Every structure is written in C-alpha cells, then in structure tokens.
Amino acid sequence: MSLSTQQLEEAYAEMLRIRGFEERAQELYAKLHFKGSTHLGIGQEAVAVGARLGLQEGDLVAPTYRGHAYALAWGMTSFSLFAELLGREAGSNHGRGGSKHMGSAELGVIPGNAIVAANLPIACGTALRAKMDGDDEVTVVVFGDGATNQAAFHEAMNLAAVWDLPVIFLCENNLYSEMTPIKDAVKVDELSIRASAYGMPGVRVDGMSVGAVADVVSQAAARARAGQGPTFIEAMTYRYCGHMPGDMCDYRTREEEAEWKSRDAIEACEALLVAGGKTPAETAAIRERVEQELNAAEAEALASPLPDPSTISRGAAAWMETSR
C-alpha cells in the first residue's frame, strides 16, 4: 500500500501533532504543571500514524501507558488529552486516569494500560466480540519490546491464534525495555520470530517509515478480516527521550541516538512531500497550523478547572465506599 499525496500530507500533520503534543507534555511536567509521570514516545510517531492509516474507521486500538500517539491518531482531541494530562475535569477520562490511561469508548480507544502486557488479553476480548457478532472490526494492541517477556503476552498470543481472533499484535521495539537493552532481556535476535511459536505470522518492519508500517498493518488487517487470525508485527523504532521524566538515557550512546534521529520519520515524510511537489512554504504552513492548534488546546486546558472534589464517586460502582 503506497500512500497517496493526500495520505502523506495527513500523516505528516498527524506526526507533527503527536510530537508537538508530547514536547509540550514534557515541558508541562518540567514546569510542575502535573505530577506522577508521563511516558513519551518522541521519535516513534510513525508507528501509531502508520497503524491508523493501515486500518479502517471503527477499528479499535489498545495502547500502553506510552499511548498519547494512539489516542491522537484515533481522533481524540489534543485538548481532551492536555486536560487529562493536567488532571482536569474536561480531560478524556475526567482526570481519573491521567497520562497513562487515556481512552475513549466512542472512538474505539481502549484505555492505555500501565501493566505492560495487560492490554493484550483485553484486546483478545474486544476482538472476540467482533468475531462473535460477525462484525468486520479489527483490534490492534500496542506494546513495547519489554512486554514480550510478560506472561500475559504469551497467553494472549496463544489465545488469539487458537481462536483465530481479528487482532494485530503491534510491538514497538525501541531497543530498550524501559532502561535495559532488550538484547540483555531476550535470547533471540528478532522478537518477530516468537510469533512462530504460536502459529501466527511474525513480521519485522521499519518503524521509522509511516508507509512501511501502514503497509504491514493493512495486510495484517486483511488477514484478520478474512478470518485468518492474528499477526505479530515488530516495528523497529526509537524513542528520542527517556522512558520517563528524569531518565538521562545513560544506558545508550549519543552516537546511537544521532543515527536514529538522522532517520527521523517526520523529516522523511516532509522530504517525500517536497519531492512530490510541495513547496517549503506549504509544509511550513502545515507546521504552523498544527502549532496553533496545540497552543490553543494547551492554553484552554491549563485554564480549565480541576474536578470538583464532590464528584469523587463518578465511575465508582454502587457498592464502593466513597465517603469516610
């Protein structure tokens, strides 16, 4: 599936939005506008945007705690995400979830999960529903390389394969399992070969190429929709930032970082657009439009109120004790 000029332009804008959002998140955290943590995927944008391009309207995504990119790519507004990041009532989860758990039932975003492989079995369930009801809907579940060592990964891979579930296992291999090199955590050179143990195809793809990701995701989706079951995709990518705020990345070299940044997905996309006839002024205009949207959304979120303490029981089951 080669991307049309229109799709390339959309992908470019979407990746800019994601990166711009996350850079602002980094700054908001540094300036103490919110606490806890936030796990950013700056540099990994092509995987989320490629996945979205390879799927159809109505397909579900189940991201990890590093999930801003998927929330945005699936249509959640930058305002609702800024507000959630800041714990505001207007946030996507009304401030109850925070950075790690953004989700939307309406848009098909299963909330991000702070247990690295936990969304894999859950995604088997959303895919099971589609299969049971005969719906033409695929779930893509996203996780890092480190999650492939958790039991839930293996249980979900087996379950999806044996039940031919319409699910795509999308692994963002950014080479580091939090702060530990993945090569120190697994014995195999390529994670994608693990798929063969469960009787499903495993494919490795350049995660810095939005077109390449869209291509393999669309093939996997076609298999899933045809009742042929799941596919495991290992997207090779790199996070330019640390795993979490304060992570100085002293477990990797500056040379390695520079090498990956030289293959930046946004710059590559821009080069393709220019090669296809866009002028630098036109790409600059896209950047400017995205900047303005993000600036406005951020300012609006910062000005919006925290949840009223009296609403503490929102979303609590009837039997939960919500007062002392």
Add this chain to the structure above:
Amino acid sequence: MSARELPYREAIREAIQIEMQRDPDVFIMGEDIGSYGGIYKVTKGLYEEFGPERVMDTPISEAGFVGAAIGAAMVGKRPIVELMFMDFSLVAADQILNQAGKQRFMSGDDFRVPMTIRTQQGAGGGVGAQHGQSLEALFMHIPGFAIALPSTAADAKGLMATAIRMDDPTMFIEHKTLYAEKDPVPEGEYLIPFGQAAIRTEGSDITLISYSASMLPTLKAAELLKANHGIHAEVIDLRTIVPVDWETITASIMKTGHGVVIHEAHRRGGVGAEIASELTQRTWGTLAAPIARIGGLDIPIPFSPSLEAVWHIQPQDIVNTALRTLKK
C-alpha cells in the same frame, strides 16, 4: 413461583441457562466447561444447548481468558468466566485486580466491565494447599468487585442471576463441598439483590455471622448452644461480602450484644476482622463483649484427613468461642 428441590450445582446452572436464554450477549468460558461440563459439572448440558460459540473451552491460560472476558465486557458482552479453582485466580490476579475492577473508574465512567467470575473454593476431601484455599479477603480488599458466597442452592440461583445482570464485575464464589446440597429452589427467573443478608435462625443471646459452607458448622453450633446450654443464637448468612448488609448485622448485634464471625478462610487479615471491626464501631456502647472471629488455622491446608479436620472449624470450636464471648 413454585419451588422444588435442586442441588446447588444445578441451581447455578439453571440461573446461567435462563440468563443465556434471555440475553444473547451472555456467554461462558473456562477450562473444560464445554462438552465435558466442568469438573464439578456445573455447566453440564449448556454446551449442547448453546453451542461452542457461547460455551467456550479455553486453554489453561487464566490471565489470557480472564483478560479476554474483560475486553469483551468493555465492548458490550456479558461474559461469565469459570476459574476452575479459586487458587487459580492468582494466576490471573493482574487482570482481576488491576484491570477489571478499575476500568470504569479510571476511564471516567466511559467503559464498564459487566463480567461475572465464577469459581469454587474450600478445603475438604484432601484437595490440599493449592486447590482448597478460601481467598475472598484478597478480593474484598481491593475496590472493584462485588462478591457473593452463597450457602444454599436457592441463594446460588438468585445471586448468580443478579451477578450476570450487574453492570460491574462480580465474583461469584461457590464452595466445592456444597455442590450436592439440596434445598427448595424457585423456578423460572429468580433474583436476589446483593447486600441483603439472611437471618437463618432468630435468637436473642448472641449473633453468629457466617457465609458459604461455614454456614453448616455455624447452624450446627447454634443447635448445640440451644440444646446443651440454653443459649439462643441468631444465625445470619451474609450471602455477599461486597457489599455487606451492615444494617441487618448491626441490628442483630444491638439486640444480642454479642457476636462471633465464622469463616473457613484464614483468620489473620480475614473477612472476619473487617466485619468485627466495623461492627464494633457501629455498636460500641451496646456491646457486652468484643466481637470474636474464628477462621481456618494460619497454616497452609494439610492433605491428610486427620490434619485437615484439625485445620477446619468444627461446630464445637464455634460453641466454645460463643461461650467465651458470653463469659459462660
């Protein structure tokens, strides 16, 4: 509504069957529950009636299939999951405690998880330390699940139907020694709300509070107290421990001034500690003695019958504790 005698296992099956007939989104999955009918035969016949699409055998993969049930529930299904033994819930602990019970709140009420986990627990018959544990206190501690532990066939039917219809996750904990116990069970649709305790025996001297299979030695103890000591115990079956029917048990303690909480699970950190502590706060000033609690010994469940009998609460243990509480 007429009632006929049914064993506990068949009462549960009947509730599941009726709910599956009335709601196509209800389905059940678990290990060996399909054509085999489940190791305690609770699901026997459901596979033949509803087929493999709605009565699904799973791999031995508790985290995998509990997670799949959560996912299906989040997008509109009403799954029932059978965990073959309560002990296996620990294999799926992340999915149960970190996932199912938190999705609704954490999403700002955007997603719900109308899932029922069915499992059975309890020592007896030499099942040993990894097939006989009573783990309800673990799941009572973390907010997220409503928890039922029925002691009679009728309650099992009524509470199971309610659990399946609830929009939040429920844990339905059966007891392996109760499956063949019979009592009159209403026919047709029958629902019992969670949070309503049942007074099994009225009395004025002391309140005995229990649930699940521990109701049997508790009722026996009440008979012994009356026959041998002239003491009239009020026996209350909690039926659900989340939520607890505080109103009924508080009123009873206000009346008797004395109480004992009895459960098979280990005493330390158990449900009895929670009940006794809360009741003490609610009835302080009218209490004539501290509320006592009895549980299984604080060691893993032994295999040998002679040791297993010691581990278990016997009716006389309950009688002795009641007498101490009453200073008799």
